Amino acid sequence: MAAPALELRSLGNTGLKLSCVGFGASPLGKVFGPVTDEEAISSVRQAFSLGINFFDTSPYYGATLSEKMLGKGLKALGVPRDQYIVSTKCGRYAEGFDFSADRVTRSIDESLERLQLDYVDILQCHDIEFGSLDQIINETIPALQKLKESGKIRFIGITGLPLRIFTYVLDRIPPGTVDVVLSYCHYCINDSSLEDLLPYLKNKGVGIINASPLSMGLLTETGPPQWHPASPQLKAACKEAGEYCKGKGKNISKLALQYSLSNKDVATVLVGMNSVQQVEENVNAAIELTTTGKDEETLLEVQEILKPVKNQTWE
Numbered sequence: 001m002a003a004p005a006l007e008l009r010s011l012g013n014t015g016l017k018l019s020c021v022g023f024g025a026s027p028l029g030k031v032f033g034p035v036t037d038e039e040a041i042s043s044v045r046q047a048f049s050l051g052i053n054f055f056d057t058s059p060y061y062g063a064t065l066s067e068k069m070l071g072k073g074l075k076a077l078g079v080p081r082d083q084y085i086v087s088t089k090c091g092r093y094a095e096g097f098d099f100s101a102d103r104v105t106r107s108i109d110e111s112l113e114r115l116q117l118d119y120v121d122i123l124q125c126h127d128i129e130f131g132s133l134d135q136i137i138n139e140t141i142p143a144l145q146k147l148k149e150s151g152k153i154r155f156i157g158i159t160g161l162p163l164r165i166f167t168y169v170l171d172r173i174p175p176g177t178v179d180v181v182l183s184y185c186h187y188c189i190n191d192s193s194l195e196d197l198l199p200y201l202k203n204k205g206v207g208i209i210n211a212s213p214l215s216m217g218l219l220t221e222t223g224p225p226q227w228h229p230a231s232p233q234l235k236a237a238c239k240e241a242g243e244y245c246k247g248k249g250k251n252i253s254k255l256a257l258q259y260s261l262s263n264k265d266v267a268t269v270l271v272g273m274n275s276v277q278q279v280e281e282n283v284n285a286a287i288e289l290t291t292t293g294k295d296e297e298t299l300l301e302v303q304e305i306l307k308p309v310k311n312q313t314w315e
């Protein structure tokens with residue numbers, strides 16, 4: 001009998017069908033620790049061969065390194081371009097933010113060169129809360145619409161942490177202008193605040209990407225990177241939850257990913273991965289969810305541990 005396939009889900013009105021687990025490529029920019037070229041390339045290859053068809057990066061991750069590594073990995077696949085879906089971002093760079101039409105228009109050419117691609121499927125304005133939302137509406141998005149017409153990008157997205165940015169922008173532009181929103185750290189076990197916004201986003205016809213199901217490392221056995229912005233209280237609670245799971249012979253990352261994957265209004269859950277082992281664990285977690293369901297008992301216990309910090313975020 002063939003192994004169960006990774007589920008594909010529709011991304012809003014784009015017509016794209018994304019694997020429910022997406023490959024977050026920020027770790028390929030060494031954002032979460034060292035990664036060799038070989039590890040990066042084999043992680044991308046293993047992801048694709050196990051059914052992951054969506055890869056997300058940004059010029060900001062590792063000061064362009066993530067785009068370069070992902071480009072090498074995708075090229076090494078040696079498959080037709082329409083077999084995989086790539087998103088990158090614009091407006092956030094190692095040197096700072098710049099959402100001007102001029103900068104984002106140059107940015108896509110630089111990204112395409114690093115990715116070794118002729119087009120990307122989605123170009124997203126990266127972390128728009130750090131810019132002027134009115135500039136995003138009046139200048140950046142119109143510039144991206146021109147890029148759409150030129151064929152360098154197929155769809156337009158916006159990303160950021162505070163959920164209010166999405167309603168601010170979507171309430172002020174014609175329907176269909178923004179195709180995709182990427183929210184992060186708001187649909188994981190410790191913070192599920194995105195859930196309340198899902199009906200609004202669906203009504204606006206935008207595709208929904210949920211990134212960082214492991215809360216950027218909080219929900220892992222090894223813990224978050226040094227730069228993680230969570231409060232000491234939130235870090236301590238997540239550590240306690242991880243240790244509780246380990247003591248029970250369970251893995252907090254698997255539980256966390258399965259939790260985020262359970263809501264089918266979300267097209268894809270983007271997990272940052274930098275090893276073949278992580279790719280295999282995450283794909284297995286998704287397949288197990290569809291075959292045997294999630295571990296409700298441990299989930300309830302972990303939710304109880306995380307109750308005092310539920311929906312706690314950072315600026």
Ligand code: NAD
Nearest residue numbers: 024025026032159184211212213214215216217253271272
């Ligand atoms: P994440 O929650 O996916 O956690 C990533 C960390 O978990 C890394 O250290 C990774 O090595 C580790 N990990 C992955 N699988 C694991 C497993 N099975 N067991 C143990 N550890 C595991 O956080 P993230 O990488 O920040 O988010 C995912 C992706 O979403 C990013 O790579 C990026 O593409 C995207 N993203 C975008 C934005 C934005 O646009 N503003 C923000 C955050 C994330």
